[in-house]
Amino acid sequence: MSSESKFGDYGGQFVPEALMPAIEELTDAYERYVIDNEDGFMDEFRRRLADFGGRPLPLQRADQLSARYDTEVYLKREDLLHGGAHKLNNALGQVLLAKYMGKERIIAETGAGQHGTATAMAAAHLDMPCEIYMGETDIARQRPNVFRMRINDAEVNPVTTGRGTLKEAISETMRDWATTVETTHYVIGSIVGPAPFPAMVRDFQSVISEEAREQIQEQTGGLPDAVLACAGGGSNTMGAFHHFVPDDDVDLYAVEAGGSSLSVDEEEGVAPNSASLSTGDEGVLHGARTKLLQDSDGQIMESHSVSAGLDYAGVGPELAHLVDEGRVTPVNVDDDTALEAFHRLSQDEGIIPALETAHAFGYLERVAGPATDDRAAEPRDEHHDELGDTVIVNVSGRGDKDLETVIEETQKRDLDIAPDMSIFNEIGGGI
Numbered sequence: 234m235s236s237e238s239k240f241g242d243y244g245g246q247f248v249p250e251a252l253m254p255a256i257e258e259l260t261d262a263y264e265r266y267v268i269d270n271e272d273g274f275m276d277e278f279r280r281r282l283a284d285f286g287g288r289p290l291p292l293q294r295a296d297q298l299s300a301r302y303d304t305e306v307y308l309k310r311e312d313l314l315h316g317g318a319h320k321l322n323n324a325l326g327q328v329l330l331a332k333y334m335g336k337e338r339i340i341a342e343t344g345a346g347q348h349g350t351a352t353a354m355a356a357a358h359l360d361m362p363c364e365i366y367m368g369e370t371d372i373a374r375q376r377p378n379v380f381r382m383r384i385n386d387a388e389v390n391p392v393t394t395g396r397g398t399l400k401e402a403i404s405e406t407m408r409d410w411a412t413t414v415e416t417t418h419y420v421i422g423s424i425v426g427p428a429p430f431p432a433m434v435r436d437f438q439s440v441i442s443e444e445a446r447e448q449i450q451e452q453t454g455g456l457p458d459a460v461l462a463c464a465g466g467g468s469n470t471m472g473a474f475h476h477f478v479p480d481d482d483v484d485l486y487a488v489e490a491g492g493s494s495l496s497v498d499e500e501e502g503v504a505p506n507s508a509s510l511s512t513g514d515e516g517v518l519h520g521a522r523t524k525l526l527q528d529s530d531g532q533i534m535e536s537h538s539v540s541a542g543l544d545y546a547g548v549g550p551e552l553a554h555l556v557d558e559g560r561v562t563p564v565n566v567d568d569d570t571a572l573e574a575f576h577r578l579s580q581d582e583g584i585i586p587a588l589e590t591a592h593a594f595g596y597l598e599r600v601a602g603p604a605t606d607d608r609a610a611e612p613r614d615e616h617h618d619e620l621g622d623t624v625i626v627n628v629s630g631r632g633d634k635d636l637e638t639v640i641e642e643t644q645k646r647d648l649d650i651a652p653d654m655s656i657f658n659e660i661g662g663g664i
């Protein structure tokens with residue numbers, strides 16, 4: 234592990250002066266406790282990941298998908314982590330670190346509510362008071378996660394500025410932190426933000442690839458040809474990639490949300506996707522230089538994805554750098570393909586994935602799926618042959634939280650694969 238603050242030209246610490254003491258204190262704590270294991274911090278972190286979080290988690294061969302794609306498909310089951318997504322790896326690490334630093338209070342922001350929920354759980358587990366900032370719009374559309382946070386006794390502070398979504402919630406949390414740094418730690422939820430957050434969050438998430446790299450060798454006797462993970466901010470992505478980065482023969486694919494289209498409406502300031510790695514330009518957002526969705530004047534654009542957890546205009550600086558270096562291949566999958574993949578994994582493997590996760594499976598279908606009328610007409614993706622014989626897909630989370638969205642979005646479309654839901658009409662419940 235190392236405390237790099239820059240990844241090529243990306244990363245850095247673009248924060249107001251008032252936050253610099255907090256950033257320096259955190260950098261020092263990260264180096265001592267996480268990198269040097271002072272006071273046995275990492276041992277305690279590992280123990281709690283095991284007995285509270287449920288690690289190690291299985292690497293499971295997907296029998297039906299392996300047959301469908303004529304490729305050995307292995308699933309890294311982060312959906313089985315306590316809370317239902319990979320997010321707890323990081324939230325638990327940071328809340329524990331805050332304790333070692335002598336902090337008395339935890340704050341965090343959340344968009345879809347997954348990070349807020351993981352932070353609230355970790356804070357309850359470690360007996361720390363916790364406040365979560367969340368945009369008003371997001372509170373309205375992510376009610377189950379708001380309930381979970383409240384039930385774990387976290388305060389949820391509604392943010393009413395702007396569009397009431399993640400971007401405003403982040404600004405509000407930064408504002409809180411600037412005036413409370415002595416007592417408070419801000420738990421950032423992905424490999425984004427000013428250094429040391431991107432490297433630190435990656436280190437906490439890298440347990441994913443540490444386990445998966447050993448497990449695949451035990452099960453197949455070798456390394457995989459490719460690892461696939463969906464990318465929002467990029468924390469499950471870098472977690473799944475980290476220990477494979479030095480293995481040059483292992484291809485790494487970051488699957489972004491292609492939304493409804495890759496084209497952009499500059500006048501409206503809207504990108505109908507969240508594909509910052511594939512289509513973004515360099516700029517500064519939330520404390521770091523990275524690839525962003527922005528217009529020609531450098532204004533950050535609104536992003537879109539059917540999956541709330543991928544709906545972010547930026548991406549972690551390390552991932553942006555690995556893409557520039559050619560080590561990570563950015564690809565994207567649109568809303569329709571992700572929804573189909575959601576149903577396929579549910580029906581074929583008995584695993585209901587998060588909509589974020591479904592994007593990674595959508596890519597598999599697109600490059601390795603059987604020819605269809607549509608697909609036969611198009612040249613197959615150039616990566617088809619390169620995907621190889623053994624592939625690991627990171628199942629970043631489970632889809633319980635997405636069921637309402639999936640039913641609504643499925644009904645809007647004519648998807649052959651969707652199950653018939655008319656039973657709900659017959660029993661009069663409606664959906």
Ligand SMILES: *Cc1c(COP(=O)(O)O)cnc(C)c1O
Binds near residue numbers: 467468589590
């Ligand atoms: C939050 C979330 C993501 C996206 O965040 P990353 O930092 O890119 O990993 C992906 N999958 C699930 C299940 C999530 O909850």
